[in-house]
Amino acid sequence: MSNPLSEEARVIPLRPAPGRPDVPDGDPVPREPLWRDLVGEVLRRERRAQERTLKDVADAARISLPYLSEVERGRKEASSEVLAAAAHALGLGLGDLLSLAHGELTRRTAERRRPAAVPHRPATAPDRTYQGLCLAA
Numbered sequence: 552m553s554n555p556l557s558e559e560a561r562v563i564p565l566r567p568a569p570g571r572p573d574v575p576d577g578d579p580v581p582r583e584p585l586w587r588d589l590v591g592e593v594l595r596r597e598r599r600a601q602e603r604t605l606k607d608v609a610d611a612a613r614i615s616l617p618y619l620s621e622v623e624r625g626r627k628e629a630s631s632e633v634l635a636a637a638a639h640a641l642g643l644g645l646g647d648l649l650s651l652a653h654g655e656l657t658r659r660t661a662e663r664r665r666p667a668a669v670p671h672r673p674a675t676a677p678d679r680t681y682q683g684l685c686l687a688a
Contacts, residue, residue: 584659588625589652590634595623597641597651611640 598608605623609616614636621627622637629637631645638648 583663584656585625586652586656587622587628589655590629590648591623591625593648593651593655594619594637594641597643598623601641603641608637608640612636 598605605620606616609619612619612633614622614633618627618633619637622629622633634648635645638645643651
C-alpha cells in the first residue's frame with residue numbers, strides 16, 4: 552500500500568514568503584524586522600544606487616561574492632568587520648550603514664504602531680490613546 556501524502560514534500564517555512572505580511576498565524580501584530588534583514592536591504596539599496604555589481608563590491612570589500620549576496624538577502628548575520636568592509640567598499644562608514652539601518656527600523660516600527668482609524672471622540676478626549684498599563688492602589 553502506498554500513501555499518496557507520503558510522496559509529497561512537507562515544507563515548513565522559516566520565514567514568510569515574499570509579498571506576504573510578516574504575521575504568524577493568528578497573531579494580528581507583525582513582528583519587528585530582523586537587524587540582518589535591515590542591514591542587508593541598506594547594503595543592497597546603496598549598491599544599486601551606485602549602479603555597482605555584487606562582484607565589484609565583494610572584490611572591493613574582500614568578501615566572497617556568495618557571502619555578500621547572502622548578507623544582502625538577510626540570510627547571514629555578518630560580523631562587524633564584514634559589515635565595515637562592505638560599507639567602506641560602498642563609500643560609507645560603519646556608523647553610516649548602521650544609522651541607515653536604524654532609520655529603516657524606526658520607519659517600519661512607526662508604521663507598524665500607527666493606530667487604526669479611531670472613531671470620532673469628543674473634543675475633550677486626548678489626541679492619543681494610552682496603550683500602557685495603569686495600576687491603582
